Amino acid sequence: MLEFEGRTAIVTGAGRGMGRTHALLLASRGARVVINDLGGAMDGTGADAGPAQAVVDEIRAAGGTAVADTSSVATTEGAEAIVATAVEAFGGVDIVINNAGILTPHTFPDTGAEDLDRNLSVHLGGSFNVTRAAWPHLVKSPAARVVLTTSCALFGSPFLVAYGAAKGGLIGLGRNLAGAGAEHGIKVNLIAPYAKTRMADPDIDVNEGARTEVVADEGPTVFDRLLPENISAVVAFLAHESCELTGEVLSCGGGRVARIFFAETQGYGKADVTPEDIAANIGQICDERDYYVPEDITVYTTFFMERVPEPASV
Numbered sequence: 001m002l003e004f005e006g007r008t009a010i011v012t013g014a015g016r017g018m019g020r021t022h023a024l025l026l027a028s029r030g031a032r033v034v035i036n037d038l039g040g041a042m043d044g045t046g047a048d049a050g051p052a053q054a055v056v057d058e059i060r061a062a063g064g065t066a067v068a069d070t071s072s073v074a075t076t077e078g079a080e081a082i083v084a085t086a087v088e089a090f091g092g093v094d095i096v097i098n099n100a101g102i103l104t105p106h107t108f109p110d111t112g113a114e115d116l117d118r119n120l121s122v123h124l125g126g127s128f129n130v131t132r133a134a135w136p137h138l139v140k141s142p143a144a145r146v147v148l149t150t151s152c153a154l155f156g157s158p159f160l161v162a163y164g165a166a167k168g169g170l171i172g173l174g175r176n177l178a179g180a181g182a183e184h185g186i187k188v189n190l191i192a193p194y195a196k197t198r199m200a201d202p203d204i205d206v207n208e209g210a211r212t213e214v215v216a217d218e219g220p221t222v223f224d225r226l227l228p229e230n231i232s233a234v235v236a237f238l239a240h241e242s243c244e245l246t247g248e249v250l251s252c253g254g255g256r257v258a259r260i261f262f263a264e265t266q267g268y269g270k271a272d273v274t275p276e277d278i279a280a281n282i283g284q285i286c287d288e289r290d291y292y293v294p295e296d297i298t299v300y301t302t303f304f305m306e307r308v309p310e311p312a313s314v
Helices: 017-028 050-061 076-090 113-140 161-184 205-214 228-239 275-280 282-286 297-305
Strands: 008-012 032-036 065-069 095-098 145-149 187-193 249-253 256-260
Touching: 008 017, 008 076, 008 113, 017 032, 017 050, 017 065, 017 095, 017 228, 032 050, 032 076, 050 065, 065 076, 076 113, 095 113, 095 228, 113 145, 113 161, 145 161, 145 228, 161 187, 187 228, 228 249, 275 282
Parallel strands: 008 032, 008 095, 032 065, 095 145, 145 187, 187 249
Antiparallel strands: 249 256
């Protein structure tokens, strides 16, 4: 059984939905948990201390250990306050679960810079801020783990341009943090969850694409099986010191778990390549056979350089 006795975890956005079930599971297995939640509306507006404290009360009632924090992840000061809460209450930080997020309905090109800024500041900026503030403490931990929350929106949707851009940015953040953490033993991974939460409500316009898959005339639907607790099982695995994965993205929902990975085809090369060469060889360029999955930029650079074509002999 994977236990977390003696470990301190920060879970952002833990007042509701998946964040709440992440915190409950970690606490039930011995972790001391900082329940961070601004308590705002789904679009990030407003604040309410109630949700964070309610989860703390729930954990304590079950015999666990937790404290509440209502700071915003979207600012450096808020992130530092979250980490300070963990250090003051429990002496350090071993685990950071970046779960806080917002959802702002928008369609492109009506999507404005404000929509993009709001999504970036919470999803991408928030994960950066909290992880950065916790990093010196993670370096000291013998079991440091970071989990970031991306989304299947990275595959593309006309209704999620700003949200999907922020979630896609988390892939780059996670991969690079994994590289930065390697020398310190800090493992960094991501989840791309699909769970029955207020953000995934099929009645929301941004989820129109999934509506036919989750709505039935009567009886339970697939959506009803997408329990947040199933996501928390994956998070707990990635947060445990026995997990050796790093830089990976796990898709999860309804009890199904899969790996999302980024690969490059073998491609086509010609030193004096022309647009016509690209057009004539686009099939080879896009051919997925024998694709390559890079570990990091160092090994990828070797792969790439070995395939740069030699100039034609004179």
